[in-house]
Amino acid sequence: VTHGIKGSYWFAREFKAVAPTNPIKVVDTIGAGDTFHAGLLAYLYRDSLLSRQGLQGITPRQAERALTFATHSAEGTCKKQGADPPRIEEVLALMPKT
Numbered sequence: 001v002t003h004g005i006k007g008s009y010w011f012a013r014e015f016k017a018v019a020p021t022n023p024i025k026v027v028d029t030i031g032a033g034d035t036f037h038a039g040l041l042a043y044l045y046r047d048s049l050l051s052r053q054g055l056q057g058i059t060p061r062q063a064e065r066a067l068t069f070a071t072h073s074a075e076g077t078c079k080k081q082g083a084d085p086p087r088i089e090e091v092l093a094l095m096p097k098t
Helices: 032-046 052-056 060-078 088-094
Strands: 008-011 016-019
Touching: 008 060, 016 060, 032 060, 060 088
Parallel strands: none
Antiparallel strands: 008 016
């Protein structure tokens, strides 16, 4: 669930994960929602979690990182005019190291 400036949430039976947003200068919000969802799917795919088994076994930390990646993706879109999503390298550079 995305909640604008209040962040995004992942609800599972066993846990809830939250990813806050970062303060940015918003230029345009066109495409931000689409980019968020694309970022979420891309992260889950890259971590081999985009399957029934992967999603059923996802940990709170994995869900939080997926939301964070999706949030950074959407923020990258909001920083530019028009629906111009960031490239994966740009988003990966923003991810906290684990």
